[in-house]
Amino acid sequence: MVSTVLFFLFAGFAIACAVSMVYHRNPIYSAISLIGVFIALSCLYVMLAAPFIAVTQILVYAGAIMVLVIFVIMLLNLEEDTALNRLRYLYAVGGGLGVALLAQTFFIFYAVLKTPKVPVDAGTTAGKTMSIGTAMYTEYLLPVEIVGVMLLMAIIGAVTLVRKLEAPELELLEEQQSDKRIE
Amino acid sequence: MEEAVKTAFPVLVYSAAILLAFQGVLMIVAYTVLAERKVLGWIQGRIGPNRVGPWGVLQPFADLLKFILKEDIVPDKSTKFVYFLAPMVAITAALLPMIVYPFGPPISDPIGWLVPYVPVIPLGSEPNIVAWIAEQARNMPLTIAQIDVGVLFVLAITSVGVYGIALAGWSSNNKYSLMGGLRSSAQMISYELAMGASVIGVVILAGSLDLNSIINAQSNSTFRWYIIPQFVGFVVFLIAAFAETNRVPFDLPEAETELVAGFHTEYSALKFALFFMAEYVNMFTVSVMIVVLFLGGWYIPGLSYIFEVGSIPYALASHVGFLLKIFFFLFLYIWIRGTLPRFRFDQLMTFGWKFLLPVAIANVIVTIIVVYLMN
Numbered sequence: 001m002v003s004t005v006l007f008f009l010f011a012g013f014a015i016a017c018a019v020s021m022v023y024h025r026n027p028i029y030s031a032i033s034l035i036g037v038f039i040a041l042s043c044l045y046v047m048l049a050a051p052f053i054a055v056t057q058i059l060v061y062a063g064a065i066m067v068l069v070i071f072v073i074m075l076l077n078l079e080e081d082t083a084l085n086r087l088r089y090l091y092a093v094g095g096g097l098g099v100a101l102l103a104q105t106f107f108i109f110y111a112v113l114k115t116p117k118v119p120v121d122a123g124t125t126a127g128k129t130m131s132i133g134t135a136m137y138t139e140y141l142l143p144v145e146i147v148g149v150m151l152l153m154a155i156i157g158a159v160t161l162v163r164k165l166e167a168p169e170l171e172l173l174e175e176q177q178s179d180k181r182i183e
Numbered sequence: 184m185e186e187a188v189k190t191a192f193p194v195l196v197y198s199a200a201i202l203l204a205f206q207g208v209l210m211i212v213a214y215t216v217l218a219e220r221k222v223l224g225w226i227q228g229r230i231g232p233n234r235v236g237p238w239g240v241l242q243p244f245a246d247l248l249k250f251i252l253k254e255d256i257v258p259d260k261s262t263k264f265v266y267f268l269a270p271m272v273a274i275t276a277a278l279l280p281m282i283v284y285p286f287g288p289p290i291s292d293p294i295g296w297l298v299p300y301v302p303v304i305p306l307g308s309e310p311n312i313v314a315w316i317a318e319q320a321r322n323m324p325l326t327i328a329q330i331d332v333g334v335l336f337v338l339a340i341t342s343v344g345v346y347g348i349a350l351a352g353w354s355s356n357n358k359y360s361l362m363g364g365l366r367s368s369a370q371m372i373s374y375e376l377a378m379g380a381s382v383i384g385v386v387i388l389a390g391s392l393d394l395n396s397i398i399n400a401q402s403n404s405t406f407r408w409y410i411i412p413q414f415v416g417f418v419v420f421l422i423a424a425f426a427e428t429n430r431v432p433f434d435l436p437e438a439e440t441e442l443v444a445g446f447h448t449e450y451s452a453l454k455f456a457l458f459f460m461a462e463y464v465n466m467f468t469v470s471v472m473i474v475v476l477f478l479g480g481w482y483i484p485g486l487s488y489i490f491e492v493g494s495i496p497y498a499l500a501s502h503v504g505f506l507l508k509i510f511f512f513l514f515l516y517i518w519i520r521g522t523l524p525r526f527r528f529d530q531l532m533t534f535g536w537k538f539l540l541p542v543a544i545a546n547v548i549v550t551i552i553v554v555y556l557m558n
Contacts, residue, residue: 028262032350052335058342063343071349071365
């Protein structure tokens with residue numbers, strides 16, 4: 001009983017935040033709503049007996065990624081967007097995608113209702129830190145390594161983009177630009 | 184009757200536990216503020232607050248009353264909703280980690296231990312309910328929520344606390360607030376990494392992310408608090424803890440000479456009090472983490488020779504020992520505030536990224552190699 005009430009509380013909060021994220025034109029409200037979605041989702045993970053995933057959700061998404069998003073919004077000090085007239089046709093595309101998403105959701109409902117209910121084994125350890133760690137470093141070692149290399153590539157890319165140029169390179173760049181100005 | 188008791192029991196016990204922990208933490212926080220003013224006074228050759236109550240012991244209540252009665256000023260051009268949300272986020276994120284603190288060792292049979300001393304307990308006609316409650320209470324750990332990722336939980340929730348400060352700085356619509364908020368969030372994000380990396384060594388040694396298991400791993404017969412094998416991790420964690428809580432010498436977000444009061448420049452009355460309280464609760468949280476991870480938590484060597492393990496006196500003595508260790512670190516915070524000057528912002532960033540983080544990572548690698556070779 002209690003868990004049903006809690007489920008609807010968190011699920012309702014998640015949906016409300018998601019709607020508010022799409023609805024608001026002010027980017028900072030959208031960002032705050034998205035954080036709300038992440039927190040509500042992590043509460044749902046706790047109820048599904050997956051505390052590790054719940055905590056990782058907050059640590060990675062709410063604690064790291066969204067902080068950077070908020071940072072960017074704060075630094076750019078974005079104004080409220082005015083409605084665009086020349087991109088009207090995008091409404092139709094958005095509507096189509098929305099219908100597709102809705103169909104997908106209903107299909108998932110249908111699939112969930114059709115699958116027979118299998119009682120969960122009381123001794124199951126899925127969701128516990130130990131079983132996640134073991135699975136990641138034995139069965140799924142290759143995907144984990146590939147993701148690690150990809151993240152490293154992203155970091156190197158970011159560092160390359162913001163790196164200060166050495167003096168000779170800088171001179172070269174300035175020369176090129178002054179040449180362009182003369183032309 | 185019996186069913187009602189069985190349904191109500193967990194709710195009552197957890198509500199009582201949360202209330203008790205909440206009250207306890209807030210009282211400790213209130214008296215940390217007083218202790219800070221007193222100790223700073225002594226360091227600077229002053230007396231400190233001494234007018235409200237004997238030796239000023241009622242000062243925190245006077246301060247609270249003052250915060251409540253002050254005028255609550257909201258800047259005209261502020262973003263209202265976010266302006267109100269920010270202090271709430273800050274205090275919630277500060278108080279939430281409380282639910283995983285290991286306050287003391289499990290008591291093996293609390294009700295059974297009490298029966299000879301408190302004749303009221305058997306409740307007359309329905310002894311089976313008492314037996315049921317005694318069964319439920321057996322080996323109950325003195326933790327509100329026993330989750331197996333306690334360390335990560337604390338790190339995750341404290342990382343959410345950044346929003347309180349960042350949003351407060353942004354929504355106040357004041358350049359000093361914005362600069363303070365930005366500085367503070369940049370600092371917290373930077374030092375969070377070093378903090379997390381310094382914890383990994385302890386987690387590897389203990390083989391668990393659960394705070395109670397980490398304490399148990401440190402309490403096995405011999406004297407093996409992790410401060411000895413993980414001394415580097417301890418120092419990194421301690422420094423990162425000072426930066427995480429925005430305390431001297433890392434209190435750049437509130438550098439008075441540059442930023443007035445930093446992110447809370449525009450906050451007054453109770454909203455300011457919430458930020459103030461959140462800072463001290465965060466100090467308490469990192470002190471708890473240091474004690475649990477590196478100083479054996481509630482474990483006191485030799486206590487098992489005096490009291491029987493699992494009895495109530497043992498739990499109480501352990502709890503007092505736990506608090507004393509925490510108070511030492513709270514005192515250390517105040518001591519350092521009275522001693523050290525402030526860093527410059529570029530020094531702070533260079534120190535965090537180019538020194539603290541590499542040291543923490545090197546510590547993790549060395550720990551992994553040593554543990555691998557020892558097994």
